[in-house]
């Protein structure tokens with residue numbers, strides 16, 4: 001079940017997605033942290049962020065909408081309180097999701113984290129749809145994305161995963177820009193900009209009016225985007241969007257992903273990531289797949305179109 005990506009060796013290709021797994025340590029009594037391939041922290045910023053007021057989560061058909069607004073404890077507290085606790089799980093791979101309102105804030109977070117131990121890689125969140133500055137502003141504009149990734153690349157030796165926004169016209173183009181600027185891997189997709197309205201009150205269901213849609217509702221679109229990105233670049237891709245079952249994960253691997261991230265499924269079942277790691281292994285056994293990595297980019301197109 002081992003996979004290699006961006007210089008990392010993961011015990012299996014199942015990764016808990018950012019924003020749905022806290023800072024990892026909160027899950028220590030729920031999930032065996034060393035049995036999943038890795039986890040990604042909630043987006044970490046230079047200063048603590050309180051986020052948007054409630055309501056900031058709404059259930060939708062086959063998914064959920066969120067507008068958390070990047071609530072997090074800030075890099076100093078993360079390094080002082082959360083990272084040391086994770087040292088109890090030395091085989092657990094910690095990927096830190098990095099967020100900033102400006103290029104200098106992104107770089108400030110990385111510089112602070114560079115001095116901390118116990119971090120396997122960075123995932124640069126250039127795709128949050130729920131803040132008015134930063135986030136998606138970088139992910140939706142090729143020039144800004146290029147500049148940010150190049151700057152981030154120049155200040156760290158650690159693997160740099162760039163998390164792309166699906167809220168763009170051409171994911172292939174953005175994938176090429178990020179790869180060209182020095183990303184070691186790409187992760188996609190973040191949530192889709194969306195909204196819900198309460199017809200009785202005639203008000204938006206989220207205090208932020210709009211939010212990001214995730215869960216099974218987005219899976220076919222996410223899969224198509226992973227496929228298009230994989231056609232455009234040769235660096236590894238971490239695929240996500242609505243993954244729940246082993247079959248969902250296999251679809252993403254075949255479309256081009258080297259590993260998968262699981263987000264919303266952890267809301268329905270907090271053990272979803274560990275269960276998926278097990279069920280994916282059983283699926284491989286049942287289908288005589290000796291190495292899960294052989295599924296990556298193994299999509300067969302009839303007539304080889």
Ligand SMILES: Cc1cc2nc3c(=O)[nH]c(=O)nc-3n(C[C@H](O)[C@H](O)[C@H](O)COP(=O)(O)O)c2cc1C
Pocket residue numbers: 017018019020042043066068070097125128163189190191213214215216218240241242243261262263264265
């Ligand atoms: C409540 C919530 C908070 C999230 N916070 C972050 C975040 O801080 N940084 C980030 O890059 N993605 C964040 N995401 C996006 C997820 O990591 C993931 O890209 C998205 O939900 C699609 O995967 P899923 O359908 O399996 O949830 C968040 C998603 C949810 C549902």
